[in-house]
Amino acid sequence: MSINALDRLVSLLSKLPGVGKKSAGRMAYHILDADPSYAGMLAEELAGLHQAIHRCSVCGSFTESDPCPICADSSRDHSIICVVERAQDVRVIEESKEFRGLFHVLGGLIAPLEGISPGNLTIGQLMNRVRKDSVREVILAMNPTIEGDTTALYLQKVLKEFNIEVTRLASGLPVGGDLEYADRLTLSRSFRGRIKV
């Protein structure tokens, strides 16, 4: 078959995360089989996406308004900032409904091998927020990976100059998990972070 509209769509869809050539094909045929209004709506949303959504000038998460609804919400606790790697982490934490403070999106993690140094992240902006606003706690919510740990350690160091609490999300056995299948590092963390009951 020659390169046609279907092949082009499949090749575009297969660039999405977690989507291989087979699933892209399945998606494309699903869209073809579905009511044309579905493809139309999807096309419209995609066409307008980058105009509608930009980064919040305060916290760096994606938003339609500026500042974002979270930063603008006076009912939230503005004295706690949760620092995350990417904008999508804000969504995940919001959905857990566990946190009622503000966020700060770093835009990545320190990774010297990939050429990402502290200067490439929004650490300066975070420092400014801590300096200007009456922040009493910064929660470091990077993933418990090498890069996440490195970044957390760096932030811990630079935030020392302020008289605030700096905490890190607990790392350990996932709820519903099994000791038998936990890796050594996770087990070690859950020992070091054990709590009195």
Added chain:
Amino acid sequence: MSINALDRLVSLLSKLPGVGKKSAGRMAYHILDADPSYAGMLAEELAGLHQAIHRCSVCGSFTESDPCPICADSSRDHSIICVVERAQDVRVIEESKEFRGLFHVLGGLIAPLEGISPGNLTIGQLMNRVRKDSVREVILAMNPTIEGDTTALYLQKVLKEFNIEVTRLASGLPVGGDLEYADRLTLSRSFRGRIKV
């Protein structure tokens, strides 16, 4: 967060097959993080999809031209028709490069419980093709499921009136599979379909 462009995109993406709310979110953020030209191209393809692609009037597969490139290809064997359930099956078989004949898309399988009877499928068109063109073999390539078997049995019966060969794709152990993990029905089929070596 209020319902915004991002939420609408996530909700549309999560309607794709195999895409849950989490992967839809990951996709949406990936699109936001990517160059805006990606969202633009995807939007354009989706907007034009249903205009560009329609069903081949001969075989029923999706195509830009009519008849489709496969039906129009005189170098292919027009005396063999491979009958498949859905248009995407044509793609899968074409990619295997195993078959050089023509196709016929049924548009479904006989499933009385879902209200799909032979009259809802393109069986009449298949009969017409067999009657008019000099077809010598029809390969039934439905999935080896209850509905697939029922449909194959039905087609076998109605195709009896023609003096042609009717075959069915072999069913049995998948290559690289393991006897230990084969279900009883697959094992039974591979015994019944065993071949002399």
